[in-house]
Amino acid sequence: MDFRRIEVIFLIVFFSLDIFLFLSFRNSQQLVSSTSTNTSTVTEMRKRNISFGSLDTKNGNAYYLGSQPDDSLAQNVQKLRNQKVEYENVNHTLVSTLNNPITVTTANRTEVMNKFVKKESNILFGKDYKYAPQLSSSSQMIYVPTGSLGEVYDKTAQLVFSVSEGEVVGYTQTYVKKLIVLHEKQAIKSEKEVVTNLYANSEIPNNSKISYANLAYTKLLEANDSTIYIPVWFVTIRNKDSKVSTTKKVNAFTGNIIKSSTNGDNYSAQ
Known part of the structure; x- marks a missing residue:
């Protein structure tokens, strides 16, 4: 595809994005942002037996990113x-069943699979992926792409190993060869702002622990065969009594809590 055609496609996509953002803004929630309010909220959270580490107060920057369908997996499957x-052409997904399942334990599975992933005859472009414990479970090990623009937590670019009775039996893989910056960088909400806002909106129950708070890109929408990604805070909260974990998602640009997934994904953290 020539550069001019790509340029036209992303102009159309970005116009669609502008409309989407305008409609979202009209219904946006206000983020609790004052320093004094955040400080008092943190104190209240600790009194209610909510555990968490040091919360970063730095407001960083991120982008709107775009990608187009890629068949690099199909081209290198040999x-x-x-x-x-x-290989599923419609979803650009590679599905593999291992001839010899890999025996793993809870203690060694990350080390074992990290070595497996790095070998090109095992996993295509494996060096581009990183293990994501926040997204993984006892039955799935999920690896996500990582690069100079950040990590991507989305099924359009993901490596998912299936674990059954102590064995890795196969995997599914999607891949994005290149992410394109669609707009100049913008300020994002800090980790502290996001966590205190979740609490203020009754999204963090008493007697719980914040086990992960990671920033990653995820799919916002699709238009004209292109995908647009936005930065999202993924905050995993573990109930100290039930030991059940849930992951909350927050738009890093606006601070709005994403009540339902923009792409239908339901992540289950360990």
Whole structure:
């Protein structure tokens, strides 16, 4: 595809994005932002037995990113060994069943699979992925792409291993070769602002622990065969009594709590 055509496509996509953002802004929630309010909120959270580490107060920057469908997996599938592979053209997804399942334990599975991922005859572009414990569970090990623009927590670019009875039996993989910056960088909400806002909106229950608070890109919308990503805070909260974890998502630009996934994903943290 020539550069001019790509440029036209992303102009159309970004116009769609502008409309979406305008409508979202009209219904946006206000973020609790004053220093004094945040400080008192943190104190109140600790009194209610909510555990968390030091909360970063720095407001960083992030982008609107875009990508287009990519068939790099299909073009390189012949490099894979010792596995039965199928490629789904519609979703650009590679599905693999390992000829020899890999035995893992709770203690060693990260180390074992990190080594497996780095070998190109095992996983295509494996060096571009990083293990994401926040998204993983006892039955799935999820790896996400990481690069200079940040990590991507989204099923459009993800490596998911299936674990059954102590064995990794196969995986599904999606891949984005290149992320394109659609707009100049913008300020984002700090970790402290996001966490205190979640509490103020009754999203963090008493007697719980914030086990993860990570910033990553996730899909906002699709338009003209292109995907637009925005930065989102993924905050995982673990109930100290039930031991059940839930992950809350917050738009890093606006501070709005994402009540339902923009892309249908339901992540289950460990």
